[in-house]
Amino acid sequence: MMKKNLFAAFIAAVLLSFSAEAQQALWGGQQIISPEINPDNTVTFRVDAADADTVQIVGDFTPKEMIKTQWGEFEVPGKANLVKGADGIWTYTSEPLASDLYTYNIIVDGFKSTDPNNVYMIRDVSSVFSIFIVGGEKGDLYSVKDEPHGTVARRWYDSPGVGMTRRMTIYTPPGYESSKDKYPVLYLLHGMGGDEEAWINYGRTAQILDNLIAEGKATPMIVVMTNGNAAQKAAPGESAKGFYKPSMQLDHTMDGKFEEAFPDVMKFVESNYRVKADKADRAIAGLSMGGFHSLHISRYYPNTFDYVGLFSAAIMPREDSTGKVYSDIDNTLKQQMDNGLKLYWIGIGKADFLYKNVTDYRQKLDEIGMNYAYVETEGGHTWTNWRVYLSEFAPLLFK
Amino acid sequence: MMKKNLFAAFIAAVLLSFSAEAQQALWGGQQIISPEINPDNTVTFRVDAADADTVQIVGDFTPKEMIKTQWGEFEVPGKANLVKGADGIWTYTSEPLASDLYTYNIIVDGFKSTDPNNVYMIRDVSSVFSIFIVGGEKGDLYSVKDEPHGTVARRWYDSPGVGMTRRMTIYTPPGYESSKDKYPVLYLLHGMGGDEEAWINYGRTAQILDNLIAEGKATPMIVVMTNGNAAQKAAPGESAKGFYKPSMQLDHTMDGKFEEAFPDVMKFVESNYRVKADKADRAIAGLSMGGFHSLHISRYYPNTFDYVGLFSAAIMPREDSTGKVYSDIDNTLKQQMDNGLKLYWIGIGKADFLYKNVTDYRQKLDEIGMNYAYVETEGGHTWTNWRVYLSEFAPLLFK
Numbered sequence A, B: 001m002m003k004k005n006l007f008a009a010f011i012a013a014v015l016l017s018f019s020a021e022a023q024q025a026l027w028g029g030q031q032i033i034s035p036e037i038n039p040d041n042t043v044t045f046r047v048d049a050a051d052a053d054t055v056q057i058v059g060d061f062t063p064k065e066m067i068k069t070q071w072g073e074f075e076v077p078g079k080a081n082l083v084k085g086a087d088g089i090w091t092y093t094s095e096p097l098a099s100d101l102y103t104y105n106i107i108v109d110g111f112k113s114t115d116p117n118n119v120y121m122i123r124d125v126s127s128v129f130s131i132f133i134v135g136g137e138k139g140d141l142y143s144v145k146d147e148p149h150g151t152v153a154r155r156w157y158d159s160p161g162v163g164m165t166r167r168m169t170i171y172t173p174p175g176y177e178s179s180k181d182k183y184p185v186l187y188l189l190h191g192m193g194g195d196e197e198a199w200i201n202y203g204r205t206a207q208i209l210d211n212l213i214a215e216g217k218a219t220p221m222i223v224v225m226t227n228g229n230a231a232q233k234a235a236p237g238e239s240a241k242g243f244y245k246p247s248m249q250l251d252h253t254m255d256g257k258f259e260e261a262f263p264d265v266m267k268f269v270e271s272n273y274r275v276k277a278d279k280a281d282r283a284i285a286g287l288s289m290g291g292f293h294s295l296h297i298s299r300y301y302p303n304t305f306d307y308v309g310l311f312s313a314a315i316m317p318r319e320d321s322t323g324k325v326y327s328d329i330d331n332t333l334k335q336q337m338d339n340g341l342k343l344y345w346i347g348i349g350k351a352d353f354l355y356k357n358v359t360d361y362r363q364k365l366d367e368i369g370m371n372y373a374y375v376e377t378e379g380g381h382t383w384t385n386w387r388v389y390l391s392e393f394a395p396l397l398f399k
Helices: A004-018 A020-026 A137-141 A205-214 A262-272 A289-300 A329-339 A355-368 A383-396 B004-018 B020-026 B137-141 B205-214 B257-272 B289-300 B329-339 B355-368 B383-396
Strands: A043-048 A055-059 A064-069 A072-077 A079-081 A089-093 A100-108 A111-113 A121-124 A127-134 A151-159 A164-172 A185-189 A222-226 A282-287 A307-311 A343-349 A373-377 B043-048 B055-059 B064-069 B072-077 B079-081 B089-093 B100-108 B111-113 B121-124 B127-134 B151-159 B164-172 B185-189 B222-226 B282-287 B307-311 B343-349 B373-377
Touching (some): A043 A100, A100 A137, A100 B111, A111 B100, A111 B111, A137 A205, A137 A383, A151 A262, A164 A205, A164 A262, A185 A262, A185 A289, A205 A222, A282 A289, A282 A383, A289 A307, A289 A329, A329 A355, A343 A355, A373 A383, B100 B137, B100 B383, B137 B205, B151 B257, B185 B257, B185 B289, B205 B222, B205 B383, B222 B257, B257 B289, B282 B289, B282 B383, B289 B329, B329 B355, B343 B355, B373 B383
Parallel strands (some): A185 A222, A185 A282, A282 A307, A307 A343, B185 B222, B185 B282, B282 B307, B307 B343, B343 B373
Antiparallel strands (some): A043 A089, A055 A079, A055 A100, A064 A072, A100 A111, A121 A127, A151 A164, A151 B151, A164 A222, B055 B079, B055 B100, B100 B111, B100 B127, B121 B127, B151 B164, B164 B222
């Protein structure tokens, strides 16, 4: 029999095999909690860096600063200073924060990384952020609750249109597997630099859908989060390209190739899942480049989707684009309108650099008499907004 | 139409909305590649920390050091120093490394975190490590290749035995969805401090199985990676407990509760997947605590598994344990042997702190005349070994 002290040694040895972090916890080092969300919704961050000269934090809750560039001025998160305590622990406490999911990084003597006391992170292109959630209305919607959960699968499918086997993330709602019913489908597309991991991670899609469905606010639906980069088989690290440094610049970005090959995605989903394969039960939405994709796919296949969502969407193709999908925009848009659809939903933040493009596009829609729903929020081109747009869009579908 | 310079501004603005990392890449900052695997399999690490006094690296390839504790001496990874260049970039180049997956952290002025230029990470309990793969035999086996890929799903199931709905990770092999065949099942269990994310992330299970199956070395099989902590519904961050700091110490660890409730897992899998629900097509294996679970589950249900794998297994229960699953060990073990099984596989590293326990257990098996396969490797209680054990064990199953 393993004796009790042997059991303690077992735990000790397992801990040791992991890390010095664990060793510190074992041998009297400080057990640091960071971030700590206080009762008043201020948030305290703690960093153990006794030998550092400066420790800073930068996140989407720290004071903003402006950056001037050749392309204009942009607002970006600014840095705030942590203060060193007598115990060598640096701390920073934020203002009270509204309920939401927040991201941040820690900067020690100019070295920017994640918070080592917080294992929860999200990658976006080549950056990794530590994250936390302040509870309440929005934060709760983004959190896992004690209620039925859908299944999230990473699955590969053939796309002859781009000549590749490709990876998608697919959410099936609670009860899908035990049901005989057919389900409607939302195709949910990421932005530039994103991939099939973007919506499920940064977008909290599974949590938002689980919660909306449990509250009876959204119809149970399948959500297909495919990879919208025509040159990419899968997210960084998930293909034979191995572990490389991700970048925004990929071939065939917004050149029409993804839109033209989109029927491959639908064909796979409609032949591999119990779905209602008709216009009334198909929605397509996306953020930024994914909004651009949604606009053009729904127009190019003008009798396919009853629900379209443009979240902070890029609107018009590059002037140098020769993609045939962009060759007859006005006519196919009118055709889409004439065919009828139930919802054309546009969301944009007032500070978004695409605000004017979206305003121009709305004017175009007004001119041709296209009905659309329009939601204007504070803020800019951020996941903070895109989670809100998904949360508002999903309850409107398949009613 | 979006003009070409507008398109450049679009990319710039999207990049800006992400991070200062991206800003640096845009405005002439250095594009740092770290880690870089050199042709001779040395690996160069680069850290931008111009204001730091010291930059160090600690990983499972840096020189080892010994730590003395009240429970004995343990070997742990030691720190190596990076050297500052004239450009303010710190570098370190390792010795040539054998093909494998490696983990490491960067330490700047005593602040230990991940490598900000490497987005590939793995969490283990409350620590997060940056990772890289050195190609070749083992490294290739752990890498995604251009070949058919299985599906990986996170799914919830009812476990009345522990009174919870719980989360599992399940791998179905390439071709599963399009086939009508039934498949054998490997139940693959994590160690203490782990959860249903351990094998799929740190263990590279999907890559190993995809590759072994593509090479014809392993029979296509379903791999069920459930959560082995009876007190836990799901991995940290994946339950209504929210984002908390993970710990090793959980209730009901190795007290018999998980083993007793294990039929709930099998029942779910066998009623929700096309599986061959017979002894000849069931395997159970695990590392450390998961090896302990495999030993006791396969013995307690002594006519259920034809294949058992104990990877660096903890062997005997605590003396203070009252779990009824431990009440009749010798008889049920003999019963398991008498019922017959095809493979009882034991793997352990020579430096593992459980080496003696495993040796004692092998002696017990010899005494009762139980056949087993035994693989002894270098090294200790590490994922480096557990990936090897899975790679050697899986090809032996269901032949």
